[in-house]
Amino acid sequence: MNVIAVGLSHKTAPVEVRERLAVPESRLGEALHRLCAYQGIKEGVLLSTCNRVEVYAVVDDVDAGFARVQEFLADTHLSLSSEQLTPHLYWHTDGRAISHLFRVAASLDSMVVGEPQILGQLKDAFEASLTHKASGVVLNKLLQKAISAAKRVRTETKIAETAVSVSYAAVELAKKIFSNLNEKTVLLVGAGEMAKLAAKHLINNGVQRVMITTRNPQGAIELAQRFNGTSIPFDEFRRAMSEADIVLCSTGAAHYLIGTSDVEDAIRRRMNRPIFLIDISVPRNIEPAVKDIDNAFLFDIDDLEMRVEQNREERRREAVKAEGMIEEEVAASLQWLKSLDVTPTIVALRKRAEDIKQAEIDKAMARLGHLSTEERSAIEGLASAIVNKLLHGPLVTLKTEANSAGSSMYVEAAKRFFGLEAGPDAAALPAKRRPAKDEEGTAAPGRAPVVAMQQRDPGEPEHKRA
Amino acid sequence: MPATFFIATLVFYFIGTGFFLAYLLRRSEALSNVSLGVTAVGFVTHTLALLTRMLEAGQVALASFHEAMSFFSWALVLVFLFVEFRHRIHVLGSFILPLALISLLSAAALPKEVPTLEPVLKTVWVHVTLSMLGTVGFAVAFVAGIMYVIQDGLLKSKRFNVLYSKLPPLDFLDRLNQQSIVMGFPLLTLGIIAGALSAEFARGSYLSWNPEQLWALVTWLFYFVVLMGRLTVGWRAKRAAYLTIIGFAGVVLTFIGVVMKAHGAVA
Known part of the structure; x- marks a missing residue:
């Protein structure tokens, strides 16, 4: 399972190409259905603004995924062929794909660095994917993280504070x-x-x-x-x-x-x-x-x-700080993504069960005092039997689903059911649980259309609320 | 007790001034809270210093120059905290705190013993309190004037530096200048009247025509003209800023003159 990002932006494609690829909000649902219908594409988010059109997807195979997404993009407009698009597209996998998503969200990749619209547009794109059930466990989490990282950048740096028009x-x-x-x-x-x-x-x-x-x-x-x-x-x-x-x-x-x-x-x-x-x-x-x-x-x-040039300078200085923050956030998300693999989850699940079993046996033995060897092995056998029978179902499911489209969902479920959050102390604190979707996960309803051309001057700063 | 609180206040105002000056020169806003916190603590110890001194003396301890200067510093910080609380203009502290520190230092340099007043001078504190409160108004106007002149100069020369970004809008400074004079002037006027009455009781004459008294009257007249000019013929903005800076220089000179002459108690 891999995360890929394929798209083009003001940095790689002229407006003649971008405008033909742009997907109006009314056709977003249809486009997302078409995207997810491709073989090997498990999840998808489509971000379409006047400055960029990009697809984030979870795929089984990177190369096949790239090819499918390119096909998908070429299909959005009759006059475009796959070959025509090639020179304008960028392709990112896993870490670089996540990093790209985070930088876009934080407006570090924008034409006017720090302009505030992109975050809203990304939220809308995410919302659309949720509505049309195109995104799943992986992209939902990554987009939520991208949005909260962008908010962190906005509040902790002065990237959007000054006028640049x-x-x-x-x-x-x-x-x-x-x-x-x-x-x-x-x-x-x-x-x-x-x-x-x-x-x-x-x-x-x-x-x-x-x-x-x-x-x-x-x-x-x-x-x-x-x-x-x-x-x-x-x-x-x-x-x-x-x-x-x-x-x-x-x-x-x-x-x-x-x-x-x-x-x-x-x-x-x-x-x-x-x-x-x-x-x-x-x-x-x-x-x-x-x-x-x-x-x-x-x-x-x-x-x-x-004055504008000075402010741009200031934004550039702040952008350097922001890049550092994004790096941290990307690293954390990448860590999470890796944990979604089936094998480490099975190992963690076994270890967790073994730890609990051993702890309970020790407690019982201490309470019972002196026991014969036979009695001891009977108790140990009992504990092992319960643990193994209980784990049988989950382990078999994880193994059989390892290569299916929904594997990450099962892995995530297993981690939540058994408290397998990353980190050695997470097992000791099963109560520490985040809500499935925090407030940043969904955009406010009634937002402007995703592809609406920018109404506000991008140079206008976004003032922080005190 | 009062002495301990006094020393503590000096230390707090010193640190507060340091932080406020550092705040002024740094891009980050982070220091403002520290500076403000230290100042607020200093203000509390200052209040305690004044109160305990009065309790120990058993009288309204506002008769000696030490007491007057300490009270002036206290009232200045009070006004700053009030304006800060209402308008969140942290940078005001970078200008007012040094002034409060200087007046407190001069209080520290003056004789600290509680003066034993003749019965006729028991009410001299009314004169001191009113005059000092009026002077606080002029001091704030002075600070607003300095800030105005700096911001005006930065805007004119198009130097958009850290100071420019921290200083408040020009018309805010002009309004602060106006309000300070409008409040300070009547207080000083009442203070002068109270002083004249005290003098009449003590010496039988309202005015002894000595140089300090004359200089004080000239200063009073100056502020009167400044205030009237603003209200009638539009002496505002940059001109008002310059005039209030000059006026406050006059106030300081008067005070120094009076202290030099009397070295001790007000009378």
């Missing part, structure tokens, strides 16, 4: 000037994409009042509807700056739209309340000298990019 960096900076964005007003000058995205982030972070101006009055009115704000005629926006705490400027103008005197005037009328100006236009639309005015904080595209 320009538009979100603007929000992060705004929060260093204003503690409460709820009472703040944003003035959007021009309709550049990046500025609109930044405005959206600011609104998501509490900003309630938005003023919009564009050279084309119709554009401002449309945007105002979209952001639930008010439109302002373009030649009057400088006056409105006195009400704006945050000015987002992004137009196609080739000259400065906002000069030092405009900002000085605005600050005077604001009674020195700070104003945060973000100039995302190239060429710049806000006179650079504005940065020297007291209580005016001007950031241009380069400043934001620099």
